Amino acid sequence: MMDPLLENLLAGFVDEAQEIYERVARSMMELEKAPAQGPSFDELARGLHTLKGSAATLGLEELADFAHRMEDVVLPLRGSSKPLPARLSDAVLKSLDVWMAHLRAIAAKGQLPDLAPSVALLETVKPDAPVPAAAKSRKKKNGKGPTAAETLAERVARAPEPEPPAAPIPAPAEDAQADSWRVTTRQVIALLHEVERLREVRLRIEERRREIDKALQQLDRLGIQAETAEARSVLLGVRRALGADGEEAADIVASMEDGLKTISTMPVRTVIEPLRRAVRDICKATGKQAKLAVVGAEVSLDRRVLEQLRGPLVHLVRNAADHGLELPDVREARGKHPEGALAIRVEQQGNMLFIEVSDDGAGLDLEQIREAALRRALVPPEELANMSTQQLHQLIFRPGFSTKMEATEYSGRGVGLDVVRNQIQALQGQVEVQSVPGQGTRFVLTLPADLGSSPVLVVRCGEHQLGLPMVAVESSRGARSKDLRVGRSRVQLEHREQLIPVQDLGALVGLRQPEVPAEGQPLLILQSQGRTMALSVDEVLGDRELVIRPLPVEIRELAAYQGAATLARGELVLILRPDFIVNTERRADTGLTSTRRALVVDDSLTARALHRTALETGGYLVHTASNARQALEQLRHSAYDVMVCDIGMDEMDGYELTAAVRQRVETDSMPILLVSARDSENDRQRGLAVGADGFLTKKDCVSGRLLSEVSSVIARRKGAA
Amino acid sequence: MKVQPREPGGFAPELNELLVRRAQRIRQKPAEAEDENLLWVAEFPVGEETYALPLETLRAAVPLKMVTPVPLSPPHVIGILRFQGQIVTALSLASLLGGRGWREDPAVLLVVDPGFGRLVALDCERIPKPSGLPQAQVAEARARSSGATCEITLAGTRQVNLLDLLRLMDRRQGQEKR
DSSP states (O other): OOOHHHHHHHHHHHHHHHHHHHHHHHHHHHHTTSOSOHHHHHHHHHHHHHHHHHHHHTTOHHHHHHHHHHHHHHGGGTTOSSOOOHHHHHHHHHHHHHHHHHHHHHHHTOOOOOSHHHHHHHHHHOOSOOOOHHHHHHHHHHSSOOHHHHHHHHHHHTOOOOOOOSOSSOOOOTTOOTTOOOOOHHHHHHHHHHHHHHHHHHHHHHHHHHHHHHHHHHHHHHTOHHHHHHHHHHHHHHHHHHHHHHHHHHHHHHHHHHHHHHHHEEETHHHHHHHHHHHHHHHHHHTOOEEEEEESTTOEEEHHHHHHHHHHHHHHHHHIIIIISOOHHHHHHTTSOSSEEEEEEEEEETTEEEEEEEEOSSOOOHHHHHHHHHHTTOSOHHHHHTOOHHHHHHGGGSTTOOSOSSOOSSSOSSOSHHHHHHHHHHTTOEEEEEEETTTEEEEEEEEEOOSSOEEEEEEEETTEEEEEEGGGEEEEEEOOGGGEEEOSSOEEEEETTEEEEEEEHHHHTTSSOOOOOOTTOEEEEEEETTEEEEEEOSEEEEEEEEOOBOOOGGGTTOTTEEEEEEOTTSOEEEEEOHHHHHOGGGGGGGTTTOSOEEEEEOSOHHHHHHHHHHHHHTTOEEEEESSHHHHHHHHHHOOOSEEEEESOOSSSOHHHHHHHHHHSGGGTTOOEEEEESSOOHHHHHHHHHHTOSEEEEGGGOOHHHHHHHHHHHHHHHHHHO | OOOOOSSTTOOOHHHHHHHHHHHHHHHHHHHHHHOOOEEEEEEEEETTEEEEEEGGGEEEEEESOSOBOOTTSOTTEEEEEEETTEEEEEEOHHHHTTOOOOSSOOOEEEEEOOSSSSOEEEEESSOOEEEEEEHHHHHHHHHHOOSSEEEEEOGGGOEEEEEOHHHHHHHHHHHHHO
16 A cells, blocks of 8 residues: 555656656657757756656656666757657657556556556667766666666567557646645635625625715715714724725735636646647658647636547547648648648637637548548438538538548547537537638637636726627727718718728617717727727726626527626626627617607616516617716707606706706607606696606506506697697 | 512403403414424515515525616616626516516515526515415415416415516516517
8 A cells, every 4th residue: 555645745746747748748849850959958858857856756666767768768869960860759759658657557556557668669769879877876876776677678578569659648737736735626616706705795895985975975965064073084084994995805806816717727728738749649650741830828718628628629630630631742732831730729709718720731522521421321312412511511520420441540430520529519619610622621619718817898888887808899099070971870980991880889789879979989990700890989998807707597698798797896897799799780689770769767777677668568769867967968869759757866856857858949848757656746746847747656657557658648748739 | 479460450451351362372372483384485565565485595685786787688687796706687576577566666686596596686675574474375376376476365365476486587588588
C-alpha cells in the first residue's frame, strides 16, 4: 500500500508532469523545424531534467531512468545547426506519451504500460555520442546504480517494435499546482451564488441610503432646521457610512467574482495546444504538411464546457488533417502551398460561444459522400439522388459514415462526426458545416457559454439601460442633420460614402414611436450578419466587461435579447441581440403597425403591466411612462389616441399632468382617463375639473371595464368635437 | 394558593356568557392545532378577493423594488430581478388571472417555486398571512376545479381562491403558444 503522503505528492506530480510534458512536446515539434538550439532546446532539456529529478525524488526509479534515457537521446544534439531528426523526435514524443501513461497508471494504481519497447525504440535513435557525464555521476551518486534500468536492459533485449500509443492526446494540465486543493464544481457554483447574494446585500445597502435621502428631503421640506438639526446630522452620518459600506461591499463582490472566475474558467489554449501534437503526428504518418493557426486561444471559458469540447475538437482537427488536406504534391499541382492551413478560431459573443475549425483542403467530395452513403446503406438510393448539397453535407454526421475504404490510425472507422454532433448537442449547442470544393471545409460549433465575460456597450434609452455586444459595434458618432436623409417611412445616414438605415432603439424595443435623431444624438454603427446600420440611442453610458447570463425561461424566447448581465452597482441590464437590431423585418413584431395608440402613465410597474394587458387585449399599441415628466416627453414626439394616467405619482401628480397636457395645443383634446387607488367623489370631481374625460378606480380596472371606459372617453371627446 | 375572583360580586350575565364562550373556544384550540388535516397556505388579497398559495411553494416575500422592466415582453411580465443569485421573472398575478382590479398598487413580490425547478415572482398587494385550509375541503375543491384556482368556502362564507401555480403557468404558456 502506498504511503498516504506519497500518494498526495504523486497526485500533484501527475499534474505538474502533464504541464511539463506539454512544454516538452511543443519544444520538440518546434525543434523539428528549427536548429536544435536556443530557448526551445533549453525548454526541452529543462523539462526532461525536471521529469527525471521529480520522478527520482518520489522514488519512481524506473521513470527517472526512462527520462534519463530520453535525455541521452536528445542532449548530445544541443547546439546543432540542424533540426532534430524526424525519427529521433518521433521516438522521443512516443516515449513521452508512454512515460506519462506510466505515471498516470501508477497514480491510479492501474495496469502499468511496459516501458521496454519504448526504451528499445530510444536505443535505435540514440546519436553516436558519448554518454553525458551527468548520467555517469548520477549512477555514482546513487551508489546502488539503476537496478530498474538493469531490469529494463534485459527486457529491452527481447522487446518488440513499440506500438504507437493508443491516445496521443493526453489529459489536461489545467494549470494545477502541487499546493492546490480539489474543489468540486458544485462548491464553486455555490460560492458564485453566495457572491450574488452578497451583491444583493450591497443593493439593499444602496436602497437604505436612498430611503435616508428621502427622509432628509422630507425634513428639508418641513423647513424646521433647528429642531431637526440633530436628526439630520445623525441621518447624514448614517448615509455617509452606508455609502462607504456599499462601496466596500462592491469591491469585495468584484474581487470575489474575479477570483471565482479564475477558478471556474480556463483559457481555451489548454485544450487547443495539445492539438498541435495531433496534427504533427498525423502529418508524419500520412506524409502531409500542415500548420495549425489558433485565434482566440486566450478566451476563458467554463472548465466543464472546455473539458467536454476536448473530444469534438480532437475529432474535427484530426479529420481536417487526415481527410481535408491534400498531399503536398497534390496541393502544389492545384496551385496551393504544399503546407496546408488548419485554423481554429474561438469567439465568445455574449453568452454564445463560436468555435470554427477550418482547413484549406479539397473540401467535401459530394460524389464520395454519395458512394459512402450507398455503400453503408445510410440512405435509400432514390432519396440520395434528390438530395441538395446541404443535405449531402449533413450525411457526414450520420452514425457509421466514413468515406475512407479502410480505417487508418486516425480516421475511417466511421466513428467521429456523429459523436461530435452528439457531444455538442449535449452541451445544447449545434454544429454546422460549410464546404467549397477545392477550397476547404469549415465546421462551426455554436454553444451557450454561461461563464466567461464579454465586452458590452451600455446605452440608455428613455429610462431603460440596455447593452450591446461590442463585437457588433463598429463605431459611434453624433448625428448631424446634413448626413441624415429623412424620408416618409425611413431615415438613412450617409456613412463612409454609403447610405445606411437608421433605427431608433426606443422604437425598436417598443418604448416609443420612431424618432428622427436630434442634432448630436449618439448614433452607433452596428454590423451583424453582413449588414450595417446606425442605431440612435439617448446616451452612451460606456463599455463594460460583463458576464452575460441567459434570461429566465418565461422570457427566453424574446428575439431581442441574448441575456442579461449585472452592472457594478448590482442592477440588471438586458443585452440586445445584434441580429435582431439589423434585421429590419422583425420590426413588425414590435406591433408598430397597430393603428390605435395608448399612453399609460403610472409609477407602479405592476399597474402599468395590468393596464397594458387590458389595452393590448383591445388592440391598442401601448407605450408606458413611469412619471409625468416622461409622459410629457413622449407626448412631445408622438400622438396618442388616449392617455390612461394614475393620480398618485411623485413630483407631478395625475391632476397636474392632465392640466399640463390640456395646455398644449397638440394634446388639448386628447382623451384622458384618470385612475386612482382611492374611490373618492372629490378626486373624481377634481380630475374632471382639470380636464380629464373619465375616472376609474383601480379596483374596477378589470380588463373589460377599463376598455369600455377607454372607448367611452374616446367617444365623448369625438362627440364633443 | 386559592385563586380569588377579581370581581368579588361576579360578572354581568352577558359578560359571563362571553367569557364562557371564549373559554370553550380556547379549550378547543389545542385540538384544532393538533389537527394535521390542514393545508398551510399564504393568504393575500387581489383586489376584492382573497387568494392563497400553498405555504410550501413560497420561498420569500420581497419588496417590489429593483425590478428591471423587459421591453417587448408579454404584458403579464413585470420585469426581471435578482434573487439569491438567480435571475427571476416577476409576473403580474392579476394579469395572469385574466385581468383583475386591485385596491393598492402591489408593493410585494412573492418568490414562489411552482414545482418545475425554477423560481418565479408574483406581485402582491400586501405581505401574505399564513393560515390553514381544511385538507378535505381543499381536495374536494381541487376535484371540482380544472382551472388555475379552486374556490374554498370557509365558515362564515369567507371564500379563498387557492392557486394552482403549475396550472397557472401552464395556462399562460398555452395562451402564448396559441
